[in-house]
Amino acid sequence: LQSIFDLDILATNIMKFLLLSILLLVNIVFSLQAQQKVNGYSVNEDENPFRQNRAACTTKTACTAKGGTCRKKKKNCTGLYVQVSQGCSSGCQCCIPDCTxxxxxxxxxxxxxxxxxxSFQTSSATWSNAQLACQRLGGRLAKAKDTSTLATYLQTNYAxxxxxxxxxxxxxxxxxxxxxxxxVDSGIWYSGEPNNAGGGSGEDCMLWWGSDIYGYIDEPCTESFNYICEADLA
Structure with missing residues (x-):
């Protein structure tokens, strides 16, 4: 009888231990979620360290010092700058809020x-039709203001x-x-471009070529490609 009583006590203690462990784990999860918020921005579920088979992005001081947080490169930094050069773990990028x-x-x-x-449009159009489409959206075909940063962004998000x-x-x-x-600054072009390969007025429009060389080239305006629209800040 004493043995049965002892087993009951042991089972009760084990249940208490398991319950406390679960409560502790839940508390840790909520604490980590709170720490994931930087300037009102929350890391999404793809970056949650509790997602199985998902390597979490580790936010470094170089990123947080500018008010940013690290996100997976496959995710766009919607409404934020992208500072790939800032310190983040492998496969991640530093997203920094716009402070202009x-x-x-x-x-x-x-x-x-x-x-x-x-606005990155992934439906093909000729250069002229792309310009018209951008105007209908209230903008125009985009200017590469910061060529190196935009190039990095395109390589990262639209390879x-x-x-x-x-x-x-x-x-x-x-x-x-x-x-x-x-x-257009002559230094923006990929090496050897613009080369007007068609001769005469064969290649009169600028294209970001991301298929292999990752650079700006000249192409015939009648070809159809994706396009980037730009609008002014409201």
Whole structure:
């Protein structure tokens, strides 16, 4: 009889231990979720360390010092800057909130990306039709304001895809101008570009070529590709 009594006590203690362990684990989970918030931004479930077979992004000081947090590279930093060069664990990028203004926002359909309101359109169109489509959205074909940062963003989030940009020399051969105004810096082009491979006025429009070389090239405006629209901050 004493043995049965002792077993009951042991079973009760084991149940208490298991219950306390579960409560402790739940508390840890909620604590980690609270710590994942940086400037009002929460890490999504793909980055949750409790998701099985998912390597969590480790946010480093170099990223948090700028008010950012690390996210998986396959995820866009919607409404945020992307600072890939900042310290994050492998396979992750540092997303930093835009601080250019506290009141400005992007129009509907556009996302603040690298200090620009951009909309990445993945339906093919000729350069002229892409420009018209952007105008219908309230914008224009995009200008590469920060060429290296935008290039990194495209490589990270749209690898293997090509996009029309808002520059052309169709008005005067060799004089490349942005549709938003201003001359295209000659240093923006991929090595050997623009080469006007078609001769004459064969290649008059700027394209981001992400299929292999990752750079800006000139292409015939009648070809159909994805395109990037840009709008002004509201």
């Amino acid at each position: 203004t506290s009141t400005s926002t992007c129009p509907s359909g556009f996302t603040l990306t690298n200090s620009q309101c951009l 293997g895809q090509n996009f029309w940009m808002g520059a052309s020399d169709s008005h005067s051969e060799g004089e490349w101008l942005w549709t938003s105004g201003g001359t």
